[in-house]
Amino acid sequence: MGGPAAGANGEEGRDRDGVSGLWRPLPVHRPLRPPVKISSSAIEAVRAHGSEGYPDEICGILVGPRGGKTATEARHARNIVVERARDRYEIDPRDHIRIQREADANGHDIIGYYHSHPDHPAQASRFDTERAWAGYVYVIVSVAKGEPVDANAFVAERDGGPFRPEALEIV
Structure with a gap:
């Protein structure tokens, strides 16, 4: 055998x-990827935002030093989905532009995005995957009965997915 x-x-x-x-x-067809890194203050901000926004989905942008791959800040953004805020999100374009400009002015880049899944696992949905951009990390935090319980990271292989789970290292 x-x-x-x-x-x-x-x-x-x-x-x-x-x-x-x-x-x-x-794997010989792709390099080994280091884990996605997020500062403890940034992940705590994501978790707190998830609790504050419960029972609706919250969303925001992860920012870090230019050229790096570590998210050091979690910036709140408004969810402009009103009718289905419990299970959908879309970052307000004005918030996205403002946060991008502030990051640029401070020598930072957008590293990725985050949102919550109220009373659902921290796993990417088809909706999440279809709207993903390649090259960014997506952190999803599960919030059960108002308390954050889990967080996972995903990276899209190309725009619109598929998502690949990534190790999330808190630094």
Whole structure:
């Protein structure tokens, strides 16, 4: 029998060097990605915003030093979806422009975006995925009965998805 756990000589549970255990090949078609980094103050601001906005979805923009990949600020934005604010969001374009200008003036970039899922898991929905832009991180915080319970990060492989889950490292 072959397979990932079989060695060159066909022994189950041994790799090609004779070391027992399972192995997984490294991806050769893309580089290994470092985890998405967010400051503890930024993730706490996202969680607090989620609690404040409950039971509606909240949204905002993650900002960090220009050229970096660490979100150091979570900037609140208005959700302009009124009819379905419980399960939809859209960042007010005026807030987006204002936050972009302020970031530019301070030597920062937009790293990504965040929003909440009231009483639902911190997993990307089809709606979230279809509206994603490549190159940005999307943090989703689950808020249950007004309390933040979980947060996950996603990156779109291209505009409109698909989303790929990413490790979220709080620094």
